[in-house]
Amino acid sequence: MADPRPPREDYQFLADQLAGLRREIASGQEADGQQLAQSLKKLREQVAAQATVIETLTAIADSKYAEFTTHVGGFVGWADSVSVALTSPTGRIEIHWGGALNGGEGYFCYSVRGDRSGTIVSRESLLQNPARRVAVTGGASFAPSGSAAAIVDVPRGESLTVQLHLCSSLSFTTFFGGWVLARVAP
Incomplete structure (x- = not known):
């Protein structure tokens, strides 16, 4: 072997x-x-x-919502009201706003302010644009209301404040309530 x-x-x-x-x-x-x-x-x-x-x-x-339901009046010009805060990862937000008043005439407007960029939408720009402001008139026995919505381009990732503003042209105008809702738009 x-x-x-x-x-x-x-x-x-x-x-x-x-x-x-x-x-x-x-x-x-x-x-x-x-x-x-x-x-x-x-x-x-x-x-x-x-x-x-x-x-x-x-x-x-996530919708951000704020409202007031107390009577506000006795002023001519602007009054700041409720606000909401949000951040948009898409660079767009959807805003809904409005309210009710009695006795007089007034406008519901909003503003958008960024922490870094400042004013993005001013209340004055809305007041001058009949398509975007909410105008309401009413008598003593009826409290009419109105609302509107808009899509707004904003800086991505920036902290934003959306505030409701009241504008009265008569001192006896009484705002019964108002609201603002804001959320990120796709």
Whole structure:
């Protein structure tokens, strides 16, 4: 029976083959590590994108609302009223505003102010635009109301304040109540 061990020179051949296999395994592990790193990078990007989508959907679903129901009157010109605060990740907000008055005539307007950018929409610009202001007149026995809505472009990610403003042209005008609602628009 022949010796099952290969001759010495064959040992060197096996050692070379073993060294080659080790190099292949090492390079395979590096490739797998690179693939894993790329997969992790893509996964992180997808998670970040999903987080942005969730943040935007949450912001859109969150309506900010404020109202007053006490009688306000005895002034001519402007009176500041209730306000809401929000931040828009989309760069757009939807605003609804209005109210009721009795005895006289008045306007419901709003303003939008950014913490960094200052006035974005002024109450005066709304007063001068009949399509955007809410104008109401009424008698002593009837309290008419009105409302309107608008989409406004705003800076993304900036803290905003949306405020309701009352404007009276007669000192006996009485505002019975008013409201403002703001939310992120898609």
